[in-house]
Amino acid sequence: MIQEFDNKNKDIKIWINGELLHRDKAKVSVFDSVVQGGDAVWEGIRVYDRRIFCFDKHLNRLMESAKSMDFQDIPTLNYIKNAVFSTLKANDMKDETHIRLTLTRGEKITSGMNPKLNRFGCTLIVLAEWKPSIYSGKKLKLVTANIRRNSPLCLDSKIHHNNLMNNILAKIEANHAGVDDAIMLDLNGFVAETNATNIFMIKGGAVFTPFPKACLPGITRGLIIEICKNNNIQILEQDISLTELYNADEVFTTGTMGELARVIEVDKRKIENKGGVLMQLQSLFRKLTKIEGEKLAF
Secondary structure, X not given: OOOOOOHHHOOOEEEEOOEEEEOOOOOOOOOEHHHHHOOEEEEEEEEEOOEEOOHHHHXXXXXXXXXXXXOOOOOOHHHHHHHHHHHHHHOOOOOOEEEEEEEEOOEEOOOOOOHHHEOOOOEEEEEEEEXXXXXXXXXXXXXXXXXXXOOOOOOOOOOOEOOOHHHHHHHHHHHHHOOOEEEEEOOOOOEEEEOOOEEEEEEOOEEEEOOOOOOOOOHHHHHHHHHHHHOOOOEEEOXXXXXXXXXXXXXXXXXXXOEEEEXXXXXXXXXXXXXXXXXXXXXXXHHHHHHOOEEOOO
């Protein structure tokens, strides 16, 4: 497994609706919408050297997801920021920290799917853990999943929601295949993303990534596109077939939890990993993490 329990997290405090609770006592109601139907939105956020990386971008996406889901009585940005800062301070976390920020539709008056049963406003959860990049130093092997990534016709992946069954089913296929993650195709058979990350390929010095039609347009994905444009590296968004991926010079994934991770195998096809563009992008990304983000006040 890529992740294991870290003993540093055994006594962490978690924010739930204004209270900081020991992890053993941090709980939500069985009537909360996240329990009833995965009815919640979330963000994964990193802390690097006393800075919350891309904080505003993550909060903006959280708010847009909540609006798209028609949440009512959404907490203000200032309230959410204060909750995050308070949680980090309570745990004395200033670096190598991953924050799972969750906003649910809130508690219902009785069991049921209808949002009209929600009468108490949203539930805010701030879970901060000691967690360096989960793919650090690891080279990934991927397999193509049979399960397809959602189309906007079904459920728009631009809503960063907690109902992750689509992704979990793909991850189960990866587990059964004995590899790290699964590539998910869109309904037309083109590469969308993996079950957990966005995906890029490099060919002839140019960088390619799928259109954000069936995939989440991730924050790290967007940063890589910006980095390429600012450093005269050709970047193209386009439909990518598995055949193109098999024959790429380099393949890598991007995400907040795992940063930029090299892929060495797709469906038992070895990726040559030649050209050095990924190493350049990793270096430029690391430089960005040292200067970008909202500073901690403690």
